[in-house]
Structures are given as C-alpha cells and as structure tokens.
Amino acid sequence: MFPETLERGLIPRLPAHSKRVPRADIVDGPNELTLHLDVPGFQESEIEISVDKRVLVVSARPGPVAESPAERKVLLRERARAPLERAFKLLDEVDAEGISASLALGVLTVRLPKRPEPGVRKIPVGLIG
Amino acid sequence: MAADLQKVLLDAWANGLPFRHFPTLDNSADGVGALDVYLEDQTVVVEVNAPGITQEQVEVELNKDTSLLIAANLPARDEKASYLRRERPEGRFERRLTLPFPVDGEKVQASLAAGVLTIRLPRLASSLPRRIPVGQTAQS
Numbered sequence: 511m512f513p514e515t516l517e518r519g520l521i522p523r524l525p526a527h528s529k530r531v532p533r534a535d536i537v538d539g540p541n542e543l544t545l546h547l548d549v550p551g552f553q554e555s556e557i558e559i560s561v562d563k564r565v566l567v568v569s570a571r572p573g574p575v576a577e578s579p580a581e582r583k584v585l586l587r588e589r590a591r592a593p594l595e596r597a598f599k600l601l602d603e604v605d606a607e608g609i610s611a612s613l614a615l616g617v618l619t620v621r622l623p624k625r626p627e628p629g630v631r632k633i634p635v636g637l638i639g
Numbered sequence: 640m641a642a643d644l645q646k647v648l649l650d651a652w653a654n655g656l657p658f659r660h661f662p663t664l665d666n667s668a669d670g671v672g673a674l675d676v677y678l679e680d681q682t683v684v685v686e687v688n689a690p691g692i693t694q695e696q697v698e699v700e701l702n703k704d705t706s707l708l709i710a711a712n713l714p715a716r717d718e719k720a721s722y723l724r725r726e727r728p729e730g731r732f733e734r735r736l737t738l739p740f741p742v743d744g745e746k747v748q749a750s751l752a753a754g755v756l757t758i759r760l761p762r763l764a765s766s767l768p769r770r771i772p773v774g775q776t777a778q779s
Contacts, residue, residue: 533670535716536723548671548690548727550754582684585739586676589688616690616754 532570532594532618543604543622549594550616557618561606568618569595603627671713672732681762683738685709690754691727697756699749704741704763709734709756741766 535546545568549557552570560567572591600606600622608623670688677684685707689697692711700708710733716725742760749758 533726533728534724535727536725537717538721538723543723546691546727548688548754550671550688550690553753581680583678584675585678585683586674588673589675589686615692615751616688 530590530592530594531596532568534596540624542624543601545598545618545620545622547596547618547620548616549613549618551589551591552594552613552616552618554613557611557613559609559611559620561600561609564600564606565597566600566609566620566622567595567597568620569593570618671728672709672711672734674709674734674736676736678739681740681767683740683742683760683762685736685756685758685760687734687756687758688754689751689756692751692754692756694751697749697751699747699756699758701742701744701747701760704744705738707736707738707758707760709736709758 532547532549534548537544537546545566547568549570551572553573556573557568557570571593603624604622605625609620611618611620613619671690671692672687674685674687677686687709689711691714693714696712696714698708698710700710702708710731712731713729716722716729738760741763743763746761747758749756751757
C-alpha cells in the first residue's frame with residue numbers, strides 16, 4: 511500500500527485494491543489538520559490507527575457478524591462489509607505524538623496537531639497609509 | 640451535485656498531470672445512501688449508510704403502505720475552511736423503495752446507530768396471506 515501525501519497540490523498514489531478506500535475530507539486549520547473519514551457501521555474496537563515512519567494508516571475491519579437470523583432473505587445488498595484502509599504521509603509540520611481520534615455518527619475524526627516551526631516567525635503585514 | 644462537479648474537476652485535474660492515479664473511491668460500496676434490504680419473516684429490514692447524519696437530518700416517509708422514501712440533508716461544510724481533500728458527499732440524497740408487500744405504518748421503527756440507519760417495516764396484518772380451510776363435502 512502506498513501512502514498518500516498530505517502535501518498541498520500532490521496527487522495521492524494508487525492504493526492497494528484489495529481493500530476499500532474510505533472517503534476523506536482534510537481540513538487545514540491554523541493549528542492542526544483534521545481528517546474526517548466515513549466509516550459507517552464500524553465500531554471503535556474495529557478501527558485501528560497507527561503511525562509508522564511518518565505514515566498514518568487508518569484501517570477498519572468488520573467484526574464477526576453478531577446475529578444472523580436464520581430466516582433472513584437478502585433482497586438487495588449495496589453495502590459492503592469489507593475492510594477499509596487508507597494511508598497518508600504526514601507533513602513535516604505534523605506532530606505525530608499529538609495525534610488523537612474520535613468516532614461519532616459513523617465518521618472518524620483524526621486530529622493532527624501542527625508543530626510550531628522552529629526558527630520561523632510569522633511577520634504580520636500591515637497596510638501603509 | 641457539488642460533489643459531482645468536484646469529482647469532474649478533480650478528474651480533469653488528475654488527467655492533466657503526469658500522475659494519473661487516484662485512489663479508488665467506490666461510490667456504491669460504502670457510499671452515503673447505499674442500502675441493504677432484508678426480509679425477516681414478515682418484516683422488511685432496510686439498512687442505509689448515513690455517516691455524519693443526525694436524527695434531525697434524516698427523513699423516512701411511507702406512502703400508500705408500499706412506497707418508502709429515505710432522504711437526508713448531508714451536513715454542510717465550513718466554506719471558510721481550507722480543504723486539502725474534499726471527497727465526502729455533500730447536498731442531499733434520496734432513495735425510494737417499493738416494498739414487496741404493504742407494511743403497517745404504525746409499527747415502522749427507524750433508528751440511527753454508528754452512521755447506519757435501520758428501518759424495520761412489519762407487514763400489514765390485513766395483507767398477510769390467509770389460509771383457506773378446505774372443507775369436505777359430507778358423503779352420505
């Protein structure tokens with residue numbers, strides 16, 4: 511699996527096809543990046559988030575099907591209970607130690623705090639006049 | 640619609656660049672509004688993917704006991720925020736289903752959990768198949 515980069519303007523690389531890729535929004539805030547992934551039907555215990563060599567991997571594996579009523583006839587099946595996986599290469603400015611995640615309403619939110627860049631000072635630009 | 644336009648633009652953008660690979664985002668597999676329909680004895684069970692959608696945003700409507708409408712207004716995005724990726728759908732989705740038999744609107748149950756909407760629609764009692772006793776003509 512190839513990680514995608516969070517770099518602005520770069521095209522993510524092709525991931526492995528064996529797993530499905532959850533849809534993502536990434537918001538670039540002043541102090542953190544926020545990643546939102548659609549993971550409907552998954553429980554917290556079925557989701558795994560790891561960071562290795564500056565690559566963030568989010569995977570979700572469906573647990574064993576709890577109850578399967580014997581008399582259940584499938585009329586239509588569009589939803590796939592298959593593993594999800596997606597990887598992102600972290601920007602240098604992301605502090606990997608501070609990453610946190612939460613799950614609500616079938617959406618996984620991962621917060622990636624930015625490290626203040628050493629030696630870089632923002633100079634406010636004023637208007638003359 | 641905004642998501643469709645965005646996809647077109649993204650695809651055009653991708654094709655114009657040397658890297659042509661984009662992650663495969665399977666619309667049907669886990670998309671918002673994708674649904675499963677089961678039949679459990681005399682109850683139709685519908686499960687709909689609805690990530691990020693609250694109870695207030697979802698609409699379930701039953702018409703003439705056999706036509707089911709499931710719709711939701713997806714949460715609006717913060718237009719002021721700067722997005723590095725914006726793939727999750729926006730706007731509204733609507734799904735219409737014709738049920739295999741009339742259901743009892745009074746007994747329909749809908750619940751939302753972990754981004755999945757589950758609707759249970761029990762069959763209308765009056766539409767249950769009725770067993771006709773076969774009489775025997777008395778033979779004298």
